[in-house]
Amino acid sequence: xxxxxxxxxxxxxxxxxxxxxxxxxxxxxxxxxxxxxxxxxxxxxxxxxxxxxxxxxxxxxxxxxxxxxxxxxxxxxxxxxxxxxxxxxxxxxxxxxxxxxxxxxxxxxxxxxxxxxxxxxxxxxxxxxxxxxxxxxxxxxxxxxxxxxxxxxxxxxxxxxxxxxxxxxxxxxxxxxxxxxxxxxxxxxxxxxxxxxxxxxxxxxxxxxxxxxxxxxxxxxxxxxxxxxxxxxxxxxxxxxxxxxxxxxxxxxxxxxxxxxxxxxxxxxxxxxxxxxxxxxxxxxxxxxxxxxxxxxxxxxxxxxxxxxx
Numbered sequence: 001x002x003x004x005x006x007x008x009x010x011x012x013x014x015x016x017x018x019x020x021x022x023x024x025x026x027x028x029x030x031x032x033x034x035x036x037x038x039x040x041x042x043x044x045x046x047x048x049x050x051x052x053x054x055x056x057x058x059x060x061x062x063x064x065x066x067x068x069x070x071x072x073x074x075x076x077x078x079x080x081x082x083x084x085x086x087x088x089x090x091x092x093x094x095x096x097x098x099x100x101x102x103x104x105x106x107x108x109x110x111x112x113x114x115x116x117x118x119x120x121x122x123x124x125x126x127x128x129x130x131x132x133x134x135x136x137x138x139x140x141x142x143x144x145x146x147x148x149x150x151x152x153x154x155x156x157x158x159x160x161x162x163x164x165x166x167x168x169x170x171x172x173x174x175x176x177x178x179x180x181x182x183x184x185x186x187x188x189x190x191x192x193x194x195x196x197x198x199x200x201x202x203x204x205x206x207x208x209x210x211x212x213x214x215x216x217x218x219x220x221x222x223x224x225x226x227x228x229x230x231x232x233x234x235x236x237x238x239x240x241x242x243x244x245x246x247x248x249x250x251x252x253x254x255x256x257x258x259x260x261x262x263x264x265x266x267x268x269x270x271x272x273x274x275x276x277x278x279x280x281x282x283x284x285x286x287x288x289x290x291x292x293x294x295x296x297x298x299x300x301x302x303x304x305x306x307x308x309x310x
Contacts, residue, residue, distance in 0.1 A: 116144035134173035147191030214260035
């Protein structure tokens with residue numbers, strides 16, 4: 001098939017690579033979000049998908065909005081059979097959905113109908129899911145509600161951050177998307193409507209969602225830290241300033257600390273929760289670089305009875 005691939009961040013690059021390498025389909029063009037400011041100089045930088053496409057000599061389309069008439073006219077000129085999508089980052093209007101003969105097929109990082117929305121991996125970790133995965137489905141106008149072509153499953157490990165899990169799913173999902181294109185092309189694959197039961201939603205994680213509630217159980221604190229790493233970053237407050245929490249681990253045998261209460265040793269830093277303590281392993285103070293939590297505690301000269309939290 002002639003394909004136009006739509007995607008933007010680094011997590012979409014493995015899927016683009018898989019389609020380029022397949023040899024069975026032609027990636028005629030790539031659709032991605034416009035260049036965005038990045039770095040200290042805030043200069044405009046092309047998306048990871050755009051950069052990879054340019055390296056491969058593939059035409060890159062960067063519409064401000066996918067409803068733009070000029071973009072849709074160019075898409076009609078290319079006349080793709082199908083448009084595979086991975087984390088493109090913009091809603092597709094009906095007028096764009098109707099252009100490819102076999103539709104737009106999205107690779108979504110959950111086992112649909114679970115975790116429809118922008119942040120499925122983060123929500124899966126924060127909810128304590130033991131198994132997640134990726135799905136390919138035909139895009140409709142509803143939110144991730146279209147019929148499903150295929151799935152792959154992935155175990156959620158006890159130490160996974162959303163970054164860790166998303167990286168594994170990006171590569172597993174790349175193979176799934178390539179196989180889905182093959183199945184659509186040869187007619188061996190049909191999309192199956194999603195069941196009505198088991199629907200859950202995964203809206204974008206906000207900075208406020210990432211604020212640690214120390215009265216919550218230790219497992220909840222651990223899941224929020226892991227689910228919000230690397231972005232937007234779990235955080236708390238210490239002496240009126242934000243402290244980013246990068247890595248923590250529950251310590252079930254430490255039950256002597258009140259919620260938010262800090263116990264600092266030479267090599268360890270413990271904080272009380274609503275159940276048992278967690279050990280902070282890596283933190284980042286405001287305006288500072290990430291550092292081992294015990295090193296941060298020594299520099300802060302924490303006194304007995306001090307707490308984290310507002």
